Amino acid sequence: MAKEFVKDVTAMDEDFAKWYTDVVTKADLIDYSSVRGCMIIRPYGYALWDNIKNALDAKIKETGHENVYMPLFIPESLLQKEKDHVKGFAPEVAWVTHGGEEKLQERLVVRPTSETLFCEHYANIIHSYRDLPKLYNQWANVVRWEKTTRPFLRTLEFLWQEGHTAHATQEEAQEETLRMLNVYAQICEKYLAIPVLKGQKTEKEKFAGAEATYTIETLMHDGKALQSGTSHNFGDGFARAFDIKYLDKEGKQQFVHQTSWGFTTRIIGALIMVHGDNRGLVVPPRIAPTQVMIVPIAQHKEGVLDFAYDLKERLRKVARVEIDASDKKPGWKFNEYEMKGIPIRLEVGPKDIENKQVVLARRDSGEKIFVALDELEEKLPALLEEIQNDLYNKALNHREENTFTVQTLDAFKSQLENKQGFIKAMWCGDQACEDKIKEETSATSRCIPFDQEQVSHTCICCGKSADKMVVWAKAY
Amino acid sequence: MAKEFVKDVTAMDEDFAKWYTDVVTKADLIDYSSVRGCMIIRPYGYALWDNIKNALDAKIKETGHENVYMPLFIPESLLQKEKDHVKGFAPEVAWVTHGGEEKLQERLVVRPTSETLFCEHYANIIHSYRDLPKLYNQWANVVRWEKTTRPFLRTLEFLWQEGHTAHATQEEAQEETLRMLNVYAQICEKYLAIPVLKGQKTEKEKFAGAEATYTIETLMHDGKALQSGTSHNFGDGFARAFDIKYLDKEGKQQFVHQTSWGFTTRIIGALIMVHGDNRGLVVPPRIAPTQVMIVPIAQHKEGVLDFAYDLKERLRKVARVEIDASDKKPGWKFNEYEMKGIPIRLEVGPKDIENKQVVLARRDSGEKIFVALDELEEKLPALLEEIQNDLYNKALNHREENTFTVQTLDAFKSQLENKQGFIKAMWCGDQACEDKIKEETSATSRCIPFDQEQVSHTCICCGKSADKMVVWAKAY
Numbered sequence: 001m002a003k004e005f006v007k008d009v010t011a012m013d014e015d016f017a018k019w020y021t022d023v024v025t026k027a028d029l030i031d032y033s034s035v036r037g038c039m040i041i042r043p044y045g046y047a048l049w050d051n052i053k054n055a056l057d058a059k060i061k062e063t064g065h066e067n068v069y070m071p072l073f074i075p076e077s078l079l080q081k082e083k084d085h086v087k088g089f090a091p092e093v094a095w096v097t098h099g100g101e102e103k104l105q106e107r108l109v110v111r112p113t114s115e116t117l118f119c120e121h122y123a124n125i126i127h128s129y130r131d132l133p134k135l136y137n138q139w140a141n142v143v144r145w146e147k148t149t150r151p152f153l154r155t156l157e158f159l160w161q162e163g164h165t166a167h168a169t170q171e172e173a174q175e176e177t178l179r180m181l182n183v184y185a186q187i188c189e190k191y192l193a194i195p196v197l198k199g200q201k202t203e204k205e206k207f208a209g210a211e212a213t214y215t216i217e218t219l220m221h222d223g224k225a226l227q228s229g230t231s232h233n234f235g236d237g238f239a240r241a242f243d244i245k246y247l248d249k250e251g252k253q254q255f256v257h258q259t260s261w262g263f264t265t266r267i268i269g270a271l272i273m274v275h276g277d278n279r280g281l282v283v284p285p286r287i288a289p290t291q292v293m294i295v296p297i298a299q300h301k302e303g304v305l306d307f308a309y310d311l312k313e314r315l316r317k318v319a320r321v322e323i324d325a326s327d328k329k330p331g332w333k334f335n336e337y338e339m340k341g342i343p344i345r346l347e348v349g350p351k352d353i354e355n356k357q358v359v360l361a362r363r364d365s366g367e368k369i370f371v372a373l374d375e376l377e378e379k380l381p382a383l384l385e386e387i388q389n390d391l392y393n394k395a396l397n398h399r400e401e402n403t404f405t406v407q408t409l410d411a412f413k414s415q416l417e418n419k420q421g422f423i424k425a426m427w428c429g430d431q432a433c434e435d436k437i438k439e440e441t442s443a444t445s446r447c448i449p450f451d452q453e454q455v456s457h458t459c460i461c462c463g464k465s466a467d468k469m470v471v472w473a474k475a476y
Numbered sequence: 477m478a479k480e481f482v483k484d485v486t487a488m489d490e491d492f493a494k495w496y497t498d499v500v501t502k503a504d505l506i507d508y509s510s511v512r513g514c515m516i517i518r519p520y521g522y523a524l525w526d527n528i529k530n531a532l533d534a535k536i537k538e539t540g541h542e543n544v545y546m547p548l549f550i551p552e553s554l555l556q557k558e559k560d561h562v563k564g565f566a567p568e569v570a571w572v573t574h575g576g577e578e579k580l581q582e583r584l585v586v587r588p589t590s591e592t593l594f595c596e597h598y599a600n601i602i603h604s605y606r607d608l609p610k611l612y613n614q615w616a617n618v619v620r621w622e623k624t625t626r627p628f629l630r631t632l633e634f635l636w637q638e639g640h641t642a643h644a645t646q647e648e649a650q651e652e653t654l655r656m657l658n659v660y661a662q663i664c665e666k667y668l669a670i671p672v673l674k675g676q677k678t679e680k681e682k683f684a685g686a687e688a689t690y691t692i693e694t695l696m697h698d699g700k701a702l703q704s705g706t707s708h709n710f711g712d713g714f715a716r717a718f719d720i721k722y723l724d725k726e727g728k729q730q731f732v733h734q735t736s737w738g739f740t741t742r743i744i745g746a747l748i749m750v751h752g753d754n755r756g757l758v759v760p761p762r763i764a765p766t767q768v769m770i771v772p773i774a775q776h777k778e779g780v781l782d783f784a785y786d787l788k789e790r791l792r793k794v795a796r797v798e799i800d801a802s803d804k805k806p807g808w809k810f811n812e813y814e815m816k817g818i819p820i821r822l823e824v825g826p827k828d829i830e831n832k833q834v835v836l837a838r839r840d841s842g843e844k845i846f847v848a849l850d851e852l853e854e855k856l857p858a859l860l861e862e863i864q865n866d867l868y869n870k871a872l873n874h875r876e877e878n879t880f881t882v883q884t885l886d887a888f889k890s891q892l893e894n895k896q897g898f899i900k901a902m903w904c905g906d907q908a909c910e911d912k913i914k915e916e917t918s919a920t921s922r923c924i925p926f927d928q929e930q931v932s933h934t935c936i937c938c939g940k941s942a943d944k945m946v947v948w949a950k951a952y
């Protein structure tokens with residue numbers, strides 16, 4: 001195959017960061033612009049996000065939530081109402097100081113998240129227990145003034161949904177917090193084929209203003225972790241700061257209990273780094289904008305193109321099928337759609353037509369399968385399901401092979417020097433130990449998993465007795 | 477019906493502006509926030525927008541466009557590249573001057589529109605005639621620093637889609653410009669039941685940086701006009717400013733020809749002011765989040781609620797049906813869903829069950845119709861269609877009755893003093909006349925309609941010979 005047809009990608013093992021950048025640009029997911037730290041999400045990247053968004057939006061609605069839209073700006077005084085929250089976000093926000101030719105009397109923040117706006121609105125519309133629960137969500141862009149950025153993983157602006165709910169009781173708020181964490185886990189596991197580790201964040205790592213933060217953590221191909229979705233229980237902290245009260249059935253004023261939860265375009269980074277390989281992206285069938293790409297072989301020969309187009313029309317009923325009938329060489333097309341991670345390539349040429357068959361090439365394994373024409377409607381969806389499951393199992397195996405248990409801080413360090421991954425270790429609960437472990441290893445506590453194991457009896461840092469197993473990792 | 481159940485709305489004829497504000501708030505479309513000029517779009521308002529958006533997005537995709545996402549910010553230097561464009565927008569933008577604790581070296585504009593970003597991207601990805609056309613669209617929020625604001629009609633931040641395309645020739649760009657204007661017209665007429673007037677903007681009223689701007693203008697209940705969608709042909713003006721060139725088939729460098737077109741949340745203001753009445757909103761069935769609201773009568777009586785729920789399940793297959801089985805009184809429910817403009821109320825009580833019938837009450841006409849239970853699947857969709865058509869025809873009649881032809885400037889003025897509406901009048905083409913007419917009447921030129929009539933032979937302002945008929949109106 002002529003060199004000019006190949007979009008070169010740095011090998012993963014050679015330079016993982018470079019491989020990542022190559023893939024996001026060469027698979028046409030993003031482009032850079034002259035705005036520092038912001039990316040242009042190109043049609044293929046946006047189609048991926050749209051599919052993820054549609055799957056998640058359906059689940060958000062199924063669980064009783066309604067979509068709303070809040071303003072982009074937050075007045076400085078509003079942001080300052082909840083003191084932990086402002087402390088967490090003020091250092092990393094963009095400030096609007098002028099409107100038109102005029103200097104503003106009060107600066108506005110470009111929303112980094114919208115708790116304060118939802119709280120102000122809730123204080124306005126919640127009066128009685130009959131108004132509860134309020135289960136709102138918004139799809140929006142947010143801005144955080146990051147120093148170093150990488151496409152999808154950390155950008156000044158990103159797209160996300162943020163759910164914000166208000167409940168009569170703390171129990172209901174806690175139920176909601178975990179319900180939505182589980183929704184995120186389902187999206188990752190069932191649609192994105194990415195296994196998740198569920199657990200609670202430590203005090204140090206929790207959200208600014210939250211009582212408790214829960215997270216799903218995923219493991220990338222290079223052994224680094226990615227926080228892939230978080231859900232927060234606010235207790236009544238924001239309600240007290242914003243005076244959100246309701247009259248209960250007994251006629252007594254009560255503060256509401258709140259939650260928030262968010263899922264972002266960052267997940268596309270996870271998708272790339274969990275499933276991708278040296279030939280580019282690998283997209284799980286369920287969220288693939290195109291599931292099957294038909295590449296006609298010897299398409300100048302009579303009847304081939306007509307046959308291929310007819311096939312496309314037939315198969316559109318069972319899968320998202322496209323055809324590339326351009327005059328580019330098949331070799332160029334093979335590379336292009338491998339780079340884009342399209343799950344199945346369907347090749348059909350004069351010989352296949354004669355033999356009443358086509359060739360299906362799996363993107364994930366490279367396997368080529370001959371399928372009789374009249375079996376396609378049955379075999380194609382089955383193969384897509386198989387690929388979906390295989391991708392999940394491969395990712396799960398990778399995570400299991402790269403999850404390590406350590407009993408000492410020395411073992412922790414040498415493990416990370418040898419091979420990165422999830423590190424299970426006991427912790428006494430003292431933040432001083434957490435700080436020290438981070439300082440000495442550069443790994444951060446990812447979460448205290450719901451599924452606890454007593455991997456030893458003492459804190460790997462201070463040696464005191466410990467009953468919490470924490471999973472640690474270097475993280476994106 | 478007890479007074480306490482009624483959400484009072486100011487009568488339209490008494491104070492149309494107050495009526496509008498009452499409806500947007502009491503139909504739960506929006507709430508205000510502490511951010512000046514920005515609104516909170518509440519669940520019902522957002523559901524309306526979502527339906528409009530889905531209908532338009534489908535047509536945008538059908539016509540071959542792809543969705544992308546561009547950054548929220550535009551560096552000042554980028555905005556300045558096209559001189560008419562920056563002159564038009566610089567006075568009304570929000571400026572970001574600080575990121576975190578730091579003052580930025582270059583100020584950033586919060587996008588008022590994204591031509592400059594698309595141009596920069598196009599310069600980067602268009603090289604050959606094979607790369608054309610590029611047919612991109614984005615759904616996004618934009619900010620314009622307006623002095624006076626009104627919900628939906630004019631807000632600091634609004635939601636919209638902006639299409640941006642690049643073509644090999646001026647002819648193709650012109651075709652695209654008109655194609656998308658027609659798509660907007662279809663959305664208005666077929667989905668929103670709002671008749672549109674299509675035409676070209678004068679030089680004075682065209683978009684900053686455009687060669688030609690086309691518009692759809694709609695007439696509100698009070699006789700004022702609302703610009704409801706615009707489509708611009710840029711020629712190669714932006715291409716020259718941003719150096720967007722391609723190699724044509726003969727190997728020569730050519731500038732591309734571009735278009736842009738936008739449709740915004742402002743259309744919800746049109747929906748309110750075209751169809752609404754003194755009892756609140758009237759929503760056309762095709763974009764109604766709920767088309768039929770079931771209100772059980774005497775629901776405490778045995779069997780009524782079960783019957784109503786069964787009916788809902790049955791009818792969900794033919795319409796978007798909801799049920800209000802709360803313990804609020806039927807009178808409260810009638811008012812509430814009239815205020816929200818739900819096209820049909822379905823009443824069912826013990827007597828109806830006995831008689832194997834239900835009552836359908838039309839929101840638009842107030843008419844009540846008894847329908848036999850076993851005919852509902854047939855009659856309900858037919859009635860929704862009928863309502864949709866009736867709303868369109870009513871709006872069309874209103875527009876025709878409020879479109880006036882004048883031969884002199886005096887007649888123009890006395891018409892507007894008597895009754896507002898679309899004013900057809902001849903114009904010589906001189907901007908001085910356009911300026912003077914605006915100054916003396918407060919009406920602006922809405923467009924030069926595609927359907928021209930020679931309503932007289934001289935300009936109503938200067939008396940010179942004139943061959944352009946312009947439609948004028950006071951406008952939102």
Ligand SMILES: [Zn+2]
Nearest residue numbers: 428433459462
């Ligand atoms: Zn310790």
Ligand SMILES: [Zn+2]
Nearest residue numbers: 904909935938
């Ligand atoms: Zn004149």
